[in-house]
Amino acid sequence: MKTLLEQRLKTEESLSEARRKVESVTHTQRTLEQQRSEFEQKAQSVRSKLEKLRLDSQETRVRSKTVLEQLAETGFELDSILETLDEQSGSRQWEAKLAEVATRISRLGPINLAAIDEYKEQLQRKEYLDEQDRDVTAALEILEQAIAKIDKETRTRFKETYDHVNSRIKDMFPRLFGGGTAYLEMTGDDLLNTGVAIMARPPGKRISNIHLMSGGEKALTAVALVFAIFELNPAPFCMLDEVDAPLDEANVGRFCQLVKEMSERVQFIFITHNKTTMEISEHLTGVTMRESGVSRLVSVDVAEAATMAGVGA
Numbered sequence: 001m002k003t004l005l006e007q008r009l010k011t012e013e014s015l016s017e018a019r020r021k022v023e024s025v026t027h028t029q030r031t032l033e034q035q036r037s038e039f040e041q042k043a044q045s046v047r048s049k050l051e052k053l054r055l056d057s058q059e060t061r062v063r064s065k066t067v068l069e070q071l072a073e074t075g076f077e078l079d080s081i082l083e084t085l086d087e088q089s090g091s092r093q094w095e096a097k098l099a100e101v102a103t104r105i106s107r108l109g110p111i112n113l114a115a116i117d118e119y120k121e122q123l124q125r126k127e128y129l130d131e132q133d134r135d136v137t138a139a140l141e142i143l144e145q146a147i148a149k150i151d152k153e154t155r156t157r158f159k160e161t162y163d164h165v166n167s168r169i170k171d172m173f174p175r176l177f178g179g180g181t182a183y184l185e186m187t188g189d190d191l192l193n194t195g196v197a198i199m200a201r202p203p204g205k206r207i208s209n210i211h212l213m214s215g216g217e218k219a220l221t222a223v224a225l226v227f228a229i230f231e232l233n234p235a236p237f238c239m240l241d242e243v244d245a246p247l248d249e250a251n252v253g254r255f256c257q258l259v260k261e262m263s264e265r266v267q268f269i270f271i272t273h274n275k276t277t278m279e280i281s282e283h284l285t286g287v288t289m290r291e292s293g294v295s296r297l298v299s300v301d302v303a304e305a306a307t308m309a310g311v312g313a
Helices: 002-074 078-084 091-108 115-177 215-232 249-262 275-279 302-312
Strands: 181-186 196-201 237-241 267-271 283-291 294-301
Touching: 002 115, 115 181, 115 196, 115 215, 115 249, 196 215, 215 237, 215 249, 249 267, 249 275, 294 302
Parallel strands: 237 267
Antiparallel strands: 181 196, 283 294
16 A cells, blocks of 8 residues: 555656646647737737828828928029129119019919928928838838747647547547547648538448537547547546437447546546446436425445445345
């Protein structure tokens, strides 16, 4: 007993370590999925912001060009004007030129004297928007690279899990049905968006989708899939609610045999009305109603009851 207790402690330590590893992997996967979702949301937000900045930048360029055209048509620099003056010209000539310029100015109409200042403001805004555009573009590239990395790792993990479950269901299905074959099939080419269908062929039938099978066949196929997943990621408990209800006696026997084998690694809690299934249980809990509307629980330890029955006999 001491040796067995020591082995049990070692086994429980190994089991705890394995559970911690599974929890760590599950936590990492959830974190990556959450990060991927956050990155996609940020990328979408960045794209919207980038589009708005592009529109603002385009609007700024158009306004800047308009201001430059107005300045070229209506404004001159003082130094360039002084260089063009002719010192030999008389006052009458300058008066004539002044009248001509005044006429031309009157034909031009109102002049925006604030165009130069507006141009400077718009130029500064354009430089700021260009810098923002470069920053946003760089951030978008980083986010897209991160999303691509997460997608790649997700595809790899999904493919490994899919292959493992597919391998186990190929083994579980014939054991539950007493023959036949079953396998998983992806409904799409993209591993991130594909669905998974169960293709099964019970003994003596053609291979078909699970939706075309009878109720009992569906139940057994679902049990095979659940047990295959348990092989990949075992849990300490498994709850089965009247899984054997649509099964015949032969299928119930194979189902009970598999449950009994797996009960060495997983503790099963099942609800059933089938006597064959009850026989493999170690502890029975029944619900009785001795009085109308009043339910009571009756618990029986099967091993202890068998011992007492033997002593009584």
